[in-house]
Amino acid sequence: MMLRSPRLAFEAMLFVLALGLGATAAFGPLDNTFADQLYFGAWCAAMLRFFSLALRLPLHLRPALGRVVSPAIVTAAVALAVLSNTAVYRHDVALRRYRQRPLHRAARVADDCAQPSARCGPDLFLQQQG
Amino acid sequence: MLLGAALVAVGLLTSSLVGNQIIAALLSLSLFLLLWIIDHFGWMLPDPLDALVVNLSLLVHFTPFATGSIFLSDAGFFFSVALLGLFLSVRALARR
Numbered sequence: 001m002m003l004r005s006p007r008l009a010f011e012a013m014l015f016v017l018a019l020g021l022g023a024t025a026a027f028g029p030l031d032n033t034f035a036d037q038l039y040f041g042a043w044c045a046a047m048l049r050f051f052s053l054a055l056r057l058p059l060h061l062r063p064a065l066g067r068v069v070s071p072a073i074v075t076a077a078v079a080l081a082v083l084s085n086t087a088v089y090r091h092d093v094a095l096r097r098y099r100q101r102p103l104h105r106a107a108r109v110a111d112d113c114a115q116p117s118a119r120c121g122p123d124l125f126l127q128q129q130g
Numbered sequence: 131m132l133l134g135a136a137l138v139a140v141g142l143l144t145s146s147l148v149g150n151q152i153i154a155a156l157l158s159l160s161l162f163l164l165l166w167i168i169d170h171f172g173w174m175l176p177d178p179l180d181a182l183v184v185n186l187s188l189l190v191h192f193t194p195f196a197t198g199s200i201f202l203s204d205a206g207f208f209f210s211v212a213l214l215g216l217f218l219s220v221r222a223l224a225r226r
Binding site for chain 1: 206211213216221224
C-alpha cells in the first residue's frame, strides 16, 4: 500500500526504525554497550515520531474547548519530555572518548616502574625532573 | 551542536511568547543564565526535587562533553529540550 504523503512515509519509517532498533537491542546477540546505543537510537526515533505526531494536533480550537485542551497539550508535552528523560537517565550509558595522550614524562616513569630492578616512585620522578 | 539546538529552541519559544524583541532577548539571556547555574540552587532543595532541578542544568549536562565523556542521557536531554521548545513555539505562534 502506498503511503499518501512523504510525511506519513517519514512517520512510518520512524516507527519501524524505533521498533527495529528496540527489538534488535532486546533480542539480538549484542554486547551491552552496542545494545545500549541501539536503545538510544530507538529512543531518538520514538521522540521524533512523537514530535511529528504532536505537530499534527489541531492548533486552532473553539475558545471554550481551547481553554481546556491547550494547557492539557502543553502539560502532556512537558510530562512526556520529563518521563522520557527519566527513562534514558535511568538507563544511562557513558561512551568514553578520551584522547590517548599521556604525558611523556609520566609515561617514561610508568615504563621504568614496569622493570623489576628499576627504582620507582617520587625518587625517579624527581631525578628525571632534575 | 546539541547545546546550541537546545538554546535556539528555548530562545525561539521565548521570542514567540513575548511581543517585544528587546524583552524577548533579555528574557532569553536570563533564562539561559538561569538554566546554566540552576544546579547550584538545586542542591539546596529537598530530596525528590533536587535531582529534578539539578538535571535541568545545562552545565551539568555539558561538562561531560567537555571532558571527553559522552553520556547518552546528556545528548537525550539536549535533544528533548530542542524538540519541546520547537513544539511549544509552534503552539505559541498559532495562539497569536
